[in-house]
Structure formats: C-alpha cells, structure tokens
Amino acid sequence: MMRRALFVLALLGAALPAAAGEIAPSERRSGYDFMSSDTKAMQDDDTANPGMLSVLDGDTLWNTKAGAANKSCSDCHGDVSVSMKGATARYPAFNATSATPIDLGQRVNLCRTQHQEAAPLAPESSELLALTALIAKQSRGMPIIAGDDARLATSIARGRELFFQREGQLNIACSNCHDDNADRHLAGSAITQGQPTGYPIYRLEWQGMGSLQRRIRGCMTGVRAQAFDFDAADMIALELYLMSRAHGMKMDAPAVRP
Amino acid sequence: MMPSASRLIAMIIAALPAATVAQTLAPYAISGDGIPDSLTGQPGDATRGLALVLARSSTCILCHSGPFPEARFQGDLAPTLAGAGSRSTPAQLRLRLVDASSINPETIMPSYYRIDGFARVGSAWRDKPILSAEQIEDIVAYLASLRE
Numbered sequence: 001m002m003r004r005a006l007f008v009l010a011l012l013g014a015a016l017p018a019a020a021g022e023i024a025p026s027e028r029r030s031g032y033d034f035m036s037s038d039t040k041a042m043q044d045d046d047t048a049n050p051g052m053l054s055v056l057d058g059d060t061l062w063n064t065k066a067g068a069a070n071k072s073c074s075d076c077h078g079d080v081s082v083s084m085k086g087a088t089a090r091y092p093a094f095n096a097t098s099a100t101p102i103d104l105g106q107r108v109n110l111c112r113t114q115h116q117e118a119a120p121l122a123p124e125s126s127e128l129l130a131l132t133a134l135i136a137k138q139s140r141g142m143p144i145i146a147g148d149d150a151r152l153a154t155s156i157a158r159g160r161e162l163f164f165q166r167e168g169q170l171n172i173a174c175s176n177c178h179d180d181n182a183d184r185h186l187a188g189s190a191i192t193q194g195q196p197t198g199y200p201i202y203r204l205e206w207q208g209m210g211s212l213q214r215r216i217r218g219c220m221t222g223v224r225a226q227a228f229d230f231d232a233a234d235m236i237a238l239e240l241y242l243m244s245r246a247h248g249m250k251m252d253a254p255a256v257r258p
Numbered sequence: 259m260m261p262s263a264s265r266l267i268a269m270i271i272a273a274l275p276a277a278t279v280a281q282t283l284a285p286y287a288i289s290g291d292g293i294p295d296s297l298t299g300q301p302g303d304a305t306r307g308l309a310l311v312l313a314r315s316s317t318c319i320l321c322h323s324g325p326f327p328e329a330r331f332q333g334d335l336a337p338t339l340a341g342a343g344s345r346s347t348p349a350q351l352r353l354r355l356v357d358a359s360s361i362n363p364e365t366i367m368p369s370y371y372r373i374d375g376f377a378r379v380g381s382a383w384r385d386k387p388i389l390s391a392e393q394i395e396d397i398v399a400y401l402a403s404l405r406e
Binding site: 165168169170172185187188189191224225227 | 319331332333334368369376381384386388
C-alpha cells in the first residue's frame with residue numbers, strides 16, 4: 001500500500017513543471033551572471049563599456065545651465081558623486097506632491113520643470129538617458145532598497161499583479177519567463193531572472209542605451225501585448241515591483257546586456 | 259484625370275485587408291482529447307507545415323527544438339517536437355495547436371486558434387488568431403509525419 005502511494009507521489013512529482021514559483025532571495029542573479037565572458041569584460045572595463053560614453057555626456061549636462069532659471073543640476077546638488085550616491089538604488093520613490101511613486105527619469109524631469117524651468121526631456125532621449133546613467137553609476141555596488149517606504153505598498157502590489165498576469169496574443173506573463181523559466185532559452189537567447197540592477201543599460205542588440213521602461217516595453221511587445229505607455233502608472237508599478245523583488249541585490253549600472 | 263479625393267479614399271478602404279474586422283473562426287468540435295476533423299475540411303501540406311514551424315512569426319521554435327538541424331536558434335522551454343507524431347494522433351495535435359490551455363490550463367504554449375480571453379492584446383494582433391485554419395492543418399500534417 002505505502003509503496004504504491006509513494007510511487008504515485010513520485011510520478012506526480014515528475015509530472016510537475018520544473019521550477020514554477022518565485023525565486024528565493026538567495027537564488028537571485030543579475031543579468032550579468034548569465035552573460036558571456038566577452039560581454040562581462042565589456043561591462044567591467046569602463047574604457048570598453050559603451051554606457052560610459054553616456055555617463056560622460058551626463059556629466060556635461062549635469063554642469064550645464066539650462067531653462068529660464070539658468071541653473072545647472074550641480075548648482076543645486078553639487079558634486080554628483082556625493083549628492084547622488086545611492087539615489088538610484090532607492091527609485092522608484094514616493095513623490096509627496098503627486099502622492100504616487102516616480103522613477104528616476106521622472107524625478108530628473110521634475111527638477112527640469114520646477115527648478116530649471118525648462119521643458120521636460122523626452123522618454124528615451126539621449127539627454128535623459130545620459131543624466132540617469134550618470135546618476136545610476138553613483139549607486140554601483142550598492143544594495144537596492146527601493147520599496148522600503150510603506151506608502152509604496154499598493155503600487156508594489158499592483159506591479160506584482162501585473163508581473164503574474166498573462167497578457168498579449170501569446171498569453172504569457174512576465175513570471176512565466178523570468179520566475180519559471182530563467183536559465184532556459186527562448187530561441188537563441190538565455191532568459192534571465194529579469195533583475196533591474198543595471199539600468200539604464202547599453203544593449204548590444206539596440207546598439208544604444210535604453211531605460212528599464214524600454215526593456216519592459218520590448219518584453220510586452222514580444223508577447224504581442226499592448227505595451228504600457230512611457231511613465232504610465234502601471235509601468236512605474238512594474239518597475240517598482242522589479243526593484244522590490246531585487247531588494248538587497250547590488251546595482252551594476254550602466255550595465256551592458258546582449 | 260485625377261480621381262476625386264473621396265473616390266480615392268473609398269478605393270483605399272476597399273483595398274484594405276479585412277484585418278480591422280474581427281475574424282470569425284471556423285467552427286470545430288472537440289471529441290475526447292482531440293479535434294478529429296480538419297478545420298478546413300482538407301488535409302494539410304506537410305512541406306508547408308515545416309516551413310511554418312521554422313518561421314519566426316509562428317513562434318514555435320522560440321520554445322521548441324525539433325528534428326531540423328538547419329534552424330540555428332531553437333528554444334528549450336518545451337519538449338522537442340521530434341517524434342510528436344508517434345506520441346499524439348492528428349486529432350490530439352490539432353487540439354494542442356488550437357487551444358493547448360484546454361488540455362493543460364497552466365501551459366505556457368499559446369492558443370493558436372483562439373481570439374478571446376486574452377488581456378491587453380496589441381492592436382496589430384487583436385481579434386485575430388495567431389495562425390489561420392489552413393496554417394494549423396499544414397502544421398498538423400507536418401507534426402504527424404514526425405515519427406520515431
């Protein structure tokens with residue numbers, strides 16, 4: 001009897017899909033870990049990492065006066081390596097004025113419009129990517145702490161719901177690939193855990209820089225879903241969930257990704 | 259002579275594919291764990307079926323590998339298609355393609371001949387099945403030929 005039951009249990013176990021469910025904190029790995037040694041070397045060497053060109057542009061913009069107020073970022077914030085240390089590891093963060101979370105790009109644009117009295121920078125513009133790359137670099141090696149603020153709880157929960165919701169004509173959820181099938185291959189490419197540690201990134205396939213929002217939109221289009229608009233509340237909620245899911249992981253921006 | 263603007267617009271509209279109109283699916287009957295009858299009433303063409311399986315737009319080899327070494331990038335999210343025709347009957351293969359979720363609700367394999375029950379489908383793909391009835395039949399004919 002007993003042996004019979006055990007046998008049935010073993011059969012059932014064998015029939016279960018492999019590795020369904022969320023990734024244990026100790027098992028989390030950055031996209032860096034999945035890369036070839038060549039791509040890792042490119043990211044590790046600042047003279048070879050194309051993302052550093054964007055950081056350099058960001059440094060120029062940081063010190064350039066702009067807008068009707070004729071102020072530069074440094075006029076208010078001083079040395080970026082001091083004032084922005086750890087900032088990216090905290091974003092998306094709660095913005096009291098709008099009572100919503102905002103991501104780093106939106107924070108930069110609030111400074112543009114409110115303090116510099118200049119027009120906001122367009123999503124994915126080289127200027128916005130440059131400034132966020134410069135700021136993100138100041139969090140290199142620091143643990144992600146975004147999401148600690150209790151006021152973010154509803155947005156994180158919304159992001160989590162979206163992460164697990166199947167969508168698009170292919171009817172596949174983020175979690176189906178990045179929780180359940182990380183380490184496998186979608187056609188030629190390795191599927192990673194979708195950790196947001198390195199944004200903005202230089203992506204070899206794009207031959208250019210891109211934000212986490214651009215990456216997420218790419219995945220949404222991949223499953224033939226209507227991608228969220230840049231800066232939409234649901235987009236920020238997904239970014240926030242990804243960051244809270246990566247809580248404690250070390251930032252490695254600006255990263256290189258295949 | 260230039261046709262009038264309104265005539266031009268009428269001509270353009272007439273030339274548009276019916277894509278903007280929701281497509282109706284051919285009716286089919288599930289019997290047991292399969293769909294016994296061809297969706298088109300005709301047998302499919304296995305050679306076209308192979309080409310379809312390999313085509314990126316069909317998405318099969320994003321997840322599956324199979325007995326086609328010429329395809330460079332094959333996925334490993336799903337079992338190999340090699341021997342699919344020995345493991346399943348054409349009726350079972352047809353239902354698997356039409357709506358794999360009716361066999362296994364948890365599956366990640368898309369439903370290739372279904373248009374409802376999806377969230378946020380992009381406008382380019384809305385109200386259309388991933389594959390046409392004819393394409394499904396071609397793929398069924400190809401898969402049925404994969405024996406081991």
